Amino acid sequence: MSIKSIILAAGKGTRMKSEKPKVLHEIYGKPLLGYVLDCVNGITDENFVIVGHHAQEVEDYVKSNYKNAKTILQSPQLGTGHAVSMACDELKNYEGLILVLCGDTPLIQQETIAKFVEFHKQNNSDITVMSTIFENPTNYGRIIREPDNTLKCIVEEKDATSEQKAVKEVNAGIYCLNWGKIKQAFSELTSNNAQGEYYLTDIIAWGKKKALNVNAYILENNEEIFGINSRINLAQATKILTKRVLNNLMTNGVTIVDPDSTWISPDTEIGQDTIIYPSTYIEGKNKIGKNCKIGPCAHLRGGVEVWDNVKLGNFVEVKKSVIKSNTNVGHLSYIGDSELGNHVNIGAGTITANYDPLSKVKSKTTMKDNVKIGSNTVLVAPVTVEEGANIGAGTIVTKDIPAWSLGITRSPLKIFTDWVKDKLR
Ligand code: UD1
Ligand code: CA
DSSP states (O other), rough: OOOOEEEEEOOOOOOGGSSOOOGGGTTTTTEHHHHOOOHHHHSEEEEEEETTTBBHHHHHHHHOTTEEEEEEEOOOOHHHHHHHHHHTTTTTOSSEOOOOETTHHHTTHHHHHHHHHHHHHHTTTTEEEEEEOOOOOSOOOOOOTTTTOOOEEEEEEEOOOOOHEEEEEEEEEEEEEEEHHGGGGGOOOOOTTTTTTOOGHHHHHOOOOOOOHHHEEEEEEEGGGGGSHHHHHHHHHHHHHHHHHHHHHTTTTTSSOOGOOOOEOOEEEEEETTTTTTTTTEEEEEEEEEOOOEEOOOOEEEEEOOOSSOOETOOOEEOOOEEEEEEEEEEOOEEEEEETTTTEEEOOTTTEEOTTTTTTOOOOOOTTTTTTEEEEEEEESSSOOOOOOOOTTTTTSOOOTTOOEOOOOOOOOOOOOOOHEEEEE
């Protein structure tokens, strides 16, 4: 059966205090919305993102990053139920499953969504809502059950009685719907509530009234539905995500010397027996091999492929580069848009000058196998250092260097004997 998703991302995100739409705020260089789309991708065959505030920016992001996602404009924004109804035209003849998620919950995991869909199918459910337990459920919609424990309805905080407010089971904001049976609901929802909005949550009571099979799937790890409403939440989510990533890496044989000061994006693969030293920051998509030593204080900015037995030492920054096996970049270097061969040694303070600020063009630096670069070298890209060549310390490399040659730019060292003594006299 086909599964499609509707991702709600039209809201304003006032508390972010930002010019940027909330769902485009980033964790490790990836927008929040990207996390949700990556989560459903592989489960769904098509995704609809409901956009409103800063619609154009969100649409541009979706268009240029996700082929199987379309944006649908919701203007004005009259509530979550109204948001989903915006997809009714597109899905007029659709009879499969619809997953509804929010674009501001980046911690939701694919395996959780897979289990959720499985639960929906196994129970022959028409509507399944994800719920979870919070000791402090403030601001969430509460799950209200019948005496026999079946679902009755969802009540929003602002509409809840004090008795309902005491309920700790909350609506996680994720739904699985048999679209063929549910789509009719969206022409029947009303905005007769405290916020004057069309609530998506009202489909629970609607479904019960129509004698549909309505169920809740209780999510154990409530961290996964943590929503971003403020910059404080953004930092908290980054911490939670990082802890998950680091635990996963350690479980798979990577040493993280100090998890409290290490930051690694979830899109970074790392091989066994690699050691990550403290204060290392790795963002974007990267692949690091086995037996490497990274940091302390290394900064990988994405698009980095590191083979096995590589050392990237302290204050080394790497971006969009391939570094092959047994290569050392020990100290204080910048490697960008580069390809480094096997057994390359890079002296301290080496810079690949990859960017021309006048033409705004970025160029590539290539170093073949066994190249040795002396300390404080600048390689002005585009440039190639062929196999086995050596570069003397302090050299500015502006031409390709042939294999097994020495390249060196250096004004001769002058020595003035007793110069200091004379000065002091
Ligand atoms: C919603 C649920 C609540 C649940 C909570 C979980 C409703 C009525 N309430 O509340 O039961 O516990 O999520 O996080 O659904 N959006 C639109 N268009 C709109 C309104 C909202 O796209 O017209 C989007 C927002 O951008 C956001 C999502 O829908 O991504 C949720 O909206 P929000 O206003 O944050 O709902 P909550 O009050 O948190
Ligand atoms: Ca919310």
